[in-house]
Amino acid sequence: MSTIRDDGNGMRSRMKDVAKQAGVSTATVSHVINGTRYVAENTKKKVYTAMKELNYSPNFIARSLRSNASKTIGLIIPAKEMDTSGFFFMAVAHSIEKKLKEVGYQLILSNSNEDIESEMQQINMFKNQMIDGLIMAPTYGDHSYLKEFEQQMPIVFIDREPMGIDCDCVLVDNYKGTYDAIHLLIEKGHKEIGYISGPLGLTTSNERMAGYKEALLEHDLPFKEEHVVIEEPSLEAGKKAMAQLLEETNCTAVMVANNILTLGSVVTLNERKIKVPDDLAMIGYDNYEWTEATNPPLTVIKQPINEIGEQAAELLIARLEDREAETKHISLPSRLEERQSC
Template sequence: MSTIKEVAELAGVSIATVSYVINGTKHVAPATEARVHQAVETLNYRINHFASNIKSGKSGSIAFLMADMSNPFFLETAVSLEKSLREAKYNLILANTDEKVNLEKEQVDHLLDHAIDGLIIAPCTVNNFYLKNMLPANFPLVFFDRIPANMHADCVLSDNRKGSLEAVEYLISLGHKRIGIISGMSGLTSTVEREMGYIEALENHGIPLDRNLMLNGDGRKFSGYQSMQQLMDITDITAVFITNNMMSLGALQFLNDNKIAVPKNLSMVIFDDYDWSSMCSPSLTSVKQNTILLGKTIAEVILARLSGTVSNTNFCEHRIQTQLIKRASCLKINK
């Protein structure tokens, strides 16, 4: 493997000049710069970023620790986030916790060993106090989608309560009063906030709350299948609101397997909107999260932390508005 010294000798310049050209840290005459680039190409020289990172204490990388990498919501947000960070000359590292706290801790420890400059995390628990002992003081940290209970940090998330409120009020406007709700993991702030919107909508219209119509799952497809089965077996619901996109797939599978027609037999609204929401039959009324704006906002927040332009004690909660997309899965009733 060639060295920077060999590049300098071939180009007829100093090692410092090669460094200036490679890193873009100082203006070099165009002819000199061209000789350096030619030498780099001739010798197939590769920059030792690892050694540079150790020396500078910076890696140029930011990690995004997702709770479920199979969930399109996280991936779509990551695409937008990566684009914004790339424009700012940062690389994005993706990691997955599979909604497991022990794996989340292991991933954080592993990422810190690789000298990441900042961490974005969608936590799988509200108890993230362990991070206080793992992260260096004032380490750039942003929580996404879920709010920690015992840490002060920047957070970027959708307006879950309002999104759910609009969805359930839409069902009520169509005459539905027996509305079931299938939510994700209990305790997570995204789950709690979406349930709050559901309850608020019922209260606004004088509909008594029936806890039998409220079920929680683990955020997986099979859990959605089981929850939908339970609701249909023991309740008389005319509509269902599903607050987790992966569980929506399981619920739809149960309805299809049991020949329960949407919306003829059951109206449905889901939280999250993807291509399959409009392509399936019937197309699904959905609460759309703005993943593009979420990703851009996360990037803006963590880049501000990295630049030191915001106070280390001035943490903010950034809420991105949702949009109710009305499609064919809801039917007006006269009950």
């Protein structure tokens, strides 16, 4: 009954103490805790009460060192600023954390700032056996440098397909997203359809653009350079882009292929008192709650944010258990959330 450690002053008790208190070896304590071999019911009981008495909880670090697994996974997201687009990844982070917790894993959050240099730097941190696996949204650039790293621990890519490496990934069907949206616009009779996009290069932007082009093509509408404006994803840029389309083209509908640009576009539309959808029809990107609060509520392409996180987490866990299985490429559908802007 003597509490050797845990004097209430922060001195933590170790497995050794528990073993002594219970009159068994540390091996037995360990096996009781982990259920890794048979232990007599009676002995178990002794161990449990000793653990209670000493207020014992196992040291994660020591366990990780010995068993070579930290039950922790890393996440690298490219959130430049904490603007709306950063929210996308933060929301994904949230759903990853949720899923991981279910299976007893922890999440280390990190940020590449959409810059491949800091991405590499972060990876280097992660090399040190701190994490068992990695989930990341690759920033623009060649990722073959990850090949070596990937031998050491599994990687799951999310949202964007990395260049130069083949790994598990969970992506969104961006192509079909915009394709469907443009299709809808055309069905409603629009023939001059503008397109506002974030910088090309990221697979997401490229695919969305491809969907736009293909939809036009299939309906025998010409692709016009001047109907496309490409801007950095920022509110100001969005305002500017929409203004440009308004002033320089005869578009009757606009598709905005990025959330923050969507927001900017709406600002311009408001400022100029453009009647949506009568004067101009519009479809935006990402089903954030605010898109419901504009006037009129926006029709948007909805990405399955939670599913991305969930599936990524699941994929990684599965990969941790079978390093040899074929790489999986999961493509999640995006859906058109029809409201009143088109």
